[in-house]
Amino acid sequence: MIRLNNIRKSYRVGSISVEAVRGVSLTVSKGEIFGIIGHSGAGKSTLLRCVNLLEKPTSGTVNVGDVELTGLPERQLQAHRRRIGMIFQHFNLLSMSTVRDNIAFPLVLAKLSKAEVNKRVDELLKLVSLEGHADKYPSQLSGGQKQRVGIARALANNPDVLLCDEATSALDPQTTNSILSLLLDINEKLGITILLITHEMNVIRSICDRVAVIDDGEIVEMGDVLHVFLKPEHPVTRDFVDQASDSAVTGQLLRGRSGRLLRMTYIGELTYEPILYNAVKPTSVQFAILQGTVSRMKHTPYGQLIVELIGSAGEIDQVIDVLRNDGLEVDAI
Ligand SMILES: Nc1ncnc2c1ncn2[C@@H]1O[C@H](COP(=O)(O)OP(=O)(O)O)[C@@H](O)[C@H]1O
Ligand SMILES: [Mg+2]
Structure with missing residues (x-):
């Protein structure tokens, strides 16, 4: 749907x-x-x-759908831009216009009749759960409500693609979650392709299918969200994973331990099974859980535990074999 090929962008700052x-x-x-x-x-x-050529790349090509946007003259580009909605961290609403007029803005530009505009705005208000707020001004709305207006406006012309620039970075965690659910809903119900940028792991983990990690203008790691975050390879990716997992605390806990330290990773239904208990039961190995996460990436449950196994080397190896046979990933730390 979107294909970026070797995009470069440089700015001149003075000389x-x-x-x-x-x-x-x-x-x-x-x-x-x-x-x-x-x-x-x-x-x-x-x-x-x-992606929507608000910035012209210095070199490289951008395709959206079957069209190479970088090859289009300005007039045709305008028409194709309507197929791409965009939302922003600070919402970018017209402060002197009501909610209804903000959402209607792109429809008026597209020259719909007054009746068509009103009908479409009513549908959009319903989609983002803002019925009853149509006559308010942005200053009378909460941050989450403002972003809902931004989303409704972005979807007004039925785009194929929605671009989100830090759409939840100005919101508190609870409001962030409600906006993320709305985006997921829109993606699943309307089939709109979403490309979002963020500095928050939580955003990626909650709704993304795939992720790319960007550092200093380059993609340093890319793949399925589960794979990238359970097995981060690049130091920048590890940074993001560590932020979310309290690894500084874990580092202290691990110091001075005499048993065997392991990281166990499990995905899907395994998450809810008493796997560790079953693996040690036939042996005399004991375990201590030093750190643990059981969570979800989009719709997939996963867990990651750091455990210390205490016992004879032979029996510990036996436990590790059982865990691996059960489908867990087990790494020594
Ligand atoms: N219009 C501009 N003129 C000059 N430098 C810019 C401009 N926009 C962005 N930059 C520079 O490009 C780099 C990337 O900026 P940006 O894309 O805004 O990063 P991010 O969104 O990841 O915070 C930064 O070093 C920034 O200072
Ligand atoms: Mg930015």
């Missing part, structure tokens, strides 16, 4: 040139939620703005 995006290639499939995560200044917004 020097800053390269914000350095040769990014990626493909987002139709109906997918694809996340790009990176620290501040990594080049996320620049890259996202290259």
